[in-house]
Amino acid sequence: MNGAIFYSGQYGSTEQYAKWISEATGLPIFNIKDTNADPSKYEFLILGSSIIYFRLTINKWTKANLDKLEGRSKVLFSVSGAGASAKLNRWVAASLPSGLLSQMEHVPLHGKLDHSKVSWWIRIILWIGSLFNPDPQSRKEERGGFDYMDKASIEPIIKMIQQIESTQATT
Ligand SMILES: Cc1cc2nc3c(=O)[nH]c(=O)nc-3n(C[C@H](O)[C@H](O)[C@H](O)COP(=O)(O)O)c2cc1C
Numbered sequence: 001m002n003g004a005i006f007y008s009g010q011y012g013s014t015e016q017y018a019k020w021i022s023e024a025t026g027l028p029i030f031n032i033k034d035t036n037a038d039p040s041k042y043e044f045l046i047l048g049s050s051i052i053y054f055r056l057t058i059n060k061w062t063k064a065n066l067d068k069l070e071g072r073s074k075v076l077f078s079v080s081g082a083g084a085s086a087k088l089n090r091w092v093a094a095s096l097p098s099g100l101l102s103q104m105e106h107v108p109l110h111g112k113l114d115h116s117k118v119s120w121w122i123r124i125i126l127w128i129g130s131l132f133n134p135d136p137q138s139r140k141e142e143r144g145g146f147d148y149m150d151k152a153s154i155e156p157i158i159k160m161i162q163q164i165e166s167t168q169a170t171t
Pocket residue numbers: 008009010011012013014015050051052053054055079080081082083110111112113114118122
């Protein structure tokens with residue numbers, strides 16, 4: 001039974017989670033920008049994506065590869081500033097082709113924002129956005145950054161992968 005991790009991120013946190021999952025399971029990892037990233041070669045897929053401006057950054061890739069994603073077991077992990085919440089679920093649902101989310105298990109993971117890694121105009125945009133953010137904690141995080149990276153939070157994903165592998169080994 002073979003599976004692989006396909007991820008999309010910009011500043012390293014989604015890649016870090018993908019690497020931790022790969023270390024724990026032995027699954028290969030592909031950045032979706034990699035031209036060798038072909039999901040049709042694998043029987044099950046772990047998709048990882050950051051959230052930028054209320055959307056999964058993997059969204060265009062899922063649309064372009066929809067025929068290769070259908071019919072395969074899938075786990076999606078999102079990486080965001082927002083924690084697990086109804087608004088995060090809405091952003092994820094709005095990012096994916098209709099029907100795809102219902103074929104996936106979604107695990108929300110909490111990421112990292114290091115202002116020294118983003119460009120000066122992104123910092124300005126984040127600061128302006130913070131002026132309209134009604135939540136004082138997330139307003140502070142937009143302005144100053146945050147680090148919620150947590151290796152232990154991949155545990156549910158590892159269990160799902162083991163479950164897929166054991167189910168498929170017996171069929
Ligand atoms: C320009 C920008 C926009 C972002 N927009 C959101 C957002 O809409 N919702 C959210 O929860 N987090 C948002 N974040 C936080 C990212 O999801 C978080 O930093 C994540 O860890 C980035 O993943 P990456 O390091 O793999 O790129 C944003 C971060 C940046 C830099």
